[in-house]
Amino acid sequence: MTLTATSFDWVRNLVHKESAIVLQPGKEYLVEARLLPIARQLGIPDVSEFVESVRSRPSPDSTRRIVEALTTNETSWFRDGDPFTAFTSTVLPALLAARGPNERLQIWSAACSSGQEPYTIAMLLEDALPNAASRVSITATDLSREMVERTKAGRFSQLEVNRGLPAPMLVRHFTRAGTEWEVAPNLRRMVTVSECNLAAPLPRMGPFDVVYLRNVLIYFDLPTKRSILSRVRSLMRPDGWLFLGAAETTLGVDDSWERVVIGRSSAYRPLKGA
Amino acid sequence: MSTIDTGQRRRSGDSRPVIPELIDEATIRSIAEDAWIALVGEEEILLPIPGELPDDVLSSWVDVVGPWTGTVVLTTGRQTAAELTRALLGDSAPEPLEPEDVTDAFGEIANVVGGNVKAALPGPSALSLPEVGSAPAVRNPADVCRVDVLWRGEPLTISVQGALPPLPVPHPHENGESL
C-alpha cells in the first residue's frame, strides 16, 4: 500500500516544523523509502500504518526518528575539493596573519553529517600547523542525533574512506578498528560535536572565523535560508569567511554578504555596515 | 629437528587463536554487505536468514596465512553464482555467460571479501589468489565462523575456517608443569 495523502501531509508538516526541511508534494516516494525500514523494524508492514500510529500517540522519540530519517546525510571527504584548497591557500594564511599568536581560531562545520567535513578541516590544520590543537578549535553540529554520535565516534567504513580521502592522509591520520577506520585522537580532540538545529535560535557559540555551511541550505525555503544566514552571520567575526555548497549562494537571499572568488571556489564575507 | 616433546611446544601451541576469538558473524556479514552494495548494486541486500543450499553448489575461496591461518569460503548454488556474475558485470556481461566468466567473477568476490576479512584479523598476513571449485573441508569445527544469508532469495554461505587440525588435548598430568 502506498502512503496516503493525510499521512504524507502530516509527515511533511512535522519535518518542516522540526527541521525546516521542505518536502514538496511529489516526494511521497522519498518518505516511503526512508520510513519503511523503521516501520519494518517495529514489525509494521506498511508506512501509512506506521505514520498513523505515531500520529495518534506522538512521542519525542518517534517523531525524532521520523525527522532524522528524512534528513539526507550524503557527504564525502574534501567534498568538491575547491572549498578546502581555498581554506589552506588563502583563508588560513590570512587569519593567521590577522590574529595574535595566542588567539584561538574557531571553525564551525554547521551541518557536519557523519563527520567527514570537520575531520577534513582538522587534517588540513594538523598538516599545516605545528601545534594545531592549541591554535584551532572546530565545532561540528548537526540536527540529527545519529549523525552527532557518528561524528563523535570518528569511525568510518571502508566504503566511506574510499570516498575522496587521499590515501596518504588515510595512513597518516587513521588506524584500523576491525572493519572500520578510526580517526586519530589528536584530530578528535580538535573537534567538539553537538546537536544544533539551524532553523531554531542558535546557542551561544563562536565567534567563528570560518563557517562551513555546505549542502544544507538547499533543503530550506527562501525565508528560512535568509534567517539562517543572518543568524550565522551574528556568530561570525567581522572578517570571517563562509563557505556554502556548490549549488548554494547568498545572492538573492541575503545581501549582507560579499562574494569573494578564491581560485575555482568562492567564499562569502560579512559586508561591513550591513 | 628434535622431536622431543618438552611440553613447551604444546603450551605455545595452546595459545594458537581460533577464529571465533578473532572475528564475529556481524563483522563478516557487514563485510559481505558492503561488497554486495558496492559491486553488485545499491539495492542488493543480503538477508541474514539461513536457507538450504541446492545439490549443485559452487565455492570460491582465498587463503589467509598469518597469525591465524585459514580460508575464507563463499558457497552458493551454481545458478546463483551465474546470476551473481551477471549482476556484477551489469551491462558488460557477455552473452552467453561462459563457465570461466563465473569462475572469474565468483573468485574475485572471494578475493574482495577475503581481503577485508584478513584486514580485520591480527596481521600481518598474506592473501592467496582465489580458487573456485568444491569447498575445502573443515579441519577443526572449533575454528570456524560461518554466516548464512539469502541473496535475491537464494542461499549463500560465507565460512571463515581454520586450515589446521585441532591441537591434541594435553594429558591432565602435564597441566601445571613449570615453564
Added chain:
Amino acid sequence: MRALVIDDSRAMRRIVSSTLENLGFEVNQAGHGGEGLDVLAGGWVPDLVTVDWNMPVMDGLQFVSAVRANPAWRAMTIMMVTSESEHTQIVRALAAGAHEYVIKPFTADALRDKLALLGLLPQEVAL
C-alpha cells in the same frame, strides 16, 4: 586521456574499465604486472594506471616498483585498486610509488572522487 587497467580478474577489469570509459578515458587492459609492463614497453604510455595487488606472475607491488625504476614513466599516475586493506599494506604501496589507493569493494563514485583528487578528471566531466 589514457588509462591502463591491470587486474587478474577480467570481471574487475571490465568494471574499472567501464567506469573510466564513461569518464572519457581510452582504456587498455592487462591481466598481471608483467603484461602491464609489456604494454608500457610497447610504447602505449597512459596518464593513469590502475593496478590490483594480488595477481599471478607479477603482483601489483612489484609492478609499481618496476615502473618507478624507469625515469621515462615518471609522469604516469599509479592508483592501486585492491582488496588488500591493512594499514601497513597501504603504507608499503605508497612508499613503493603508488599515488593513490582504492580499497575493494568500491563504487564508481569512489573511483571518480580519487581521479578528481589526482586532477585526472577530464574537464567537461569535472564541471
